[in-house]
Amino acid sequence: MSASSVSTAFRQPRAVWAVAFACVVSFMGIGLVDPILPALSKELGASPSQVTLLFTSYLVVTAVAMLVTGWVSSILGAKRTLIAGLMLIIVFAAAAGSSDSIAGIVGFRAGWGLGNALFIATSLAVIVGSATGGFAGAIVLYETALGVGIAAGPLVGGLLGTISWRGPFFGVAVLMLIALVATVVFVDPTPKPEKTSSIIEPLAALRHRSLATTSVTGLLYNWAFFTILGYAPFLMGLSAIQLGFVFFGWGILVALFAVFGAPMLKARFGTPRTLYGALTTMAILSAVIGVWAENRWVVIGAVIASGVVVGLNNTLVTTAVMSIAPVPRPVASATYGFVRFIGGGLAPFAAGKLVEHYSVHVPFIVGAVTAVVAALVLRTVHQALVDADAEEHQPVSHERQDAEDAVSQIPVVEEEAILAETALLEDQRFGR
Incomplete structure (x- = not known):
């Protein structure tokens, strides 16, 4: 990131700040x-496998x-899609906090996942379309929010969780209500794309071997x-706030290595070698937890350290998808998101079942x-x-540079054009 991008990233109109806050x-x-x-498992009398369904319902619905x-988004336009997503998150987060059963919370968490998918699909597009200082400055702001x-997230969850397990759910509802009001007031209406997207394009794209292969890689990695994110908390024997600090450390490493570490290591070693190292390290850390599952400090250390490889993988696997997929980037993004989050959604529930039928060691060995x-x-x-790495270092042709310069002069960029230009950075950061 250039110094000029950073210096202009935070001089933005109120519309950008409204969406950036919602992104956070x-x-x-x-x-x-x-x-x-x-705490949910104890207070609601639910087994760990039942509690991990909070991840499963959220991520599987997000995937679909x-x-x-x-x-x-091509039907409603970007602003209306944002508002719809925010409203769903508010309603279902508050409903989850009001529920008295694990089944109810799991169901409401699924609705939360739908709202989150709608919001994430268009948030970066709106930021880029409304930001001053160019594309690069908008991306700096988006990465900062992420x-x-x-x-x-874990720290806020831990702090509110010390009051009640309902606290994090109500907290999100209140914060998103503020974001919704700000979005309605400050974000200008966005035009609809001239062409409506096809609903079958993401699934049809799986016929391409390169996209299918990298998507399966994402599923297996997730x-x-x-498995670590969803089941390791049960091994630590910590309070809500203590768990919050553990995963706060994990989250800091995720963010640092996604934004800074991944580009640096990619430049030095290339995408494939960096990914082989990251995936191997993930396997080692998962195996360490599996072998020493009863040792709280080993588990805590391995969980925090996994933030390094999570950050690298989240960025580089998605970059790989976007680089080698023979379809438009928005389609590749949707296809990859669908496949990888299926794996992420099923893994925590499967971990709980493996522990119930075998032992606490098994799910982490399977993860390795x-x-x-x-x-x-x-x-x-x-x-x-x-x-793909080699192509990134090729000089940009005069024709392409002229086209990009022309696009940068357009005062209002339609959502479809923004998505085509920014989908690589949009999806590679999500859980961005």
Whole structure:
């Protein structure tokens, strides 16, 4: 990131700040419930596998919604899609906090996932369309919001969780209500794209081998990642606030290595070698937790350290998808999001069931195996990744530079054009 991008990133109109604030709250949702999982299990008389359904319902619905968010946004327009997503999050987060059963919370968490998918699908597009100082400055602001949200989510969840397990849910509802009012008041209406997106494009794109292969890599990696995120809290024996601080440390590393570490290591070692190292490290950390599951401090250390590889993988696997997929980037983003979050959604529930039927060691050993298999699957597109890295260093043609300069002069950029230009950065950061 250039110094000029950073210097202009925070001189923005109120519309940009409204959406950026909502982004922070939205990304907080990734780790917000981690600190209250043991409390939910104890106070509602639910098994760990039942409690981990909070991840499953949220992520599986998010995954399926990724297939239709482009279509919905092309019908409603960006601002209306944002508002719809925010309203769903408010309603379902508050409903989850009011529920007295784990089944009710799981169901409302699913609705929360739908709202989050609609919001994330268009938030960056609106920021870029409304920001001053150019595309790069808008991206700096978006990345900052993402990093703050990921790191703060577990800490906020832990702080509110010390009052009650209901606290994090009501807290999100209140913060998102503020974001909704700000969005309605400050964000200008956005035009609809001239062409409505096809609802079947993301699924049809799976016929392309490179996209299918990297998407499966994401699924396998997310299986290992969400096994740790979803079940490790039950191994630590910590209070809600203590868990909040553990996952706050994890979130800081996720943000730092997603924004700064991944580009640096990619420049030095290339995408494939960096990813092989990150996936192997993920396998080692998961195996360490599996072997020493009864040792609280080993688990805590491994969980925090996993933030490094989570940040690297979140950025680089998605970058790989966008670089080698032979389809438009918005379609590739939706396809990859659908496949990878299926793995992330099913893994915590499967971990709970494996513990119930076997032992606490088994799900983490399984996670280690899936991370190794992810590296082996990625190996089959090694040359395509090398070629994509090489293309990034090719000079931009005069014709393409002229076209990009012309686009930068357009005062209001339609949502579809923004998405085509920014989808790489949009999805690579989500849980961005």
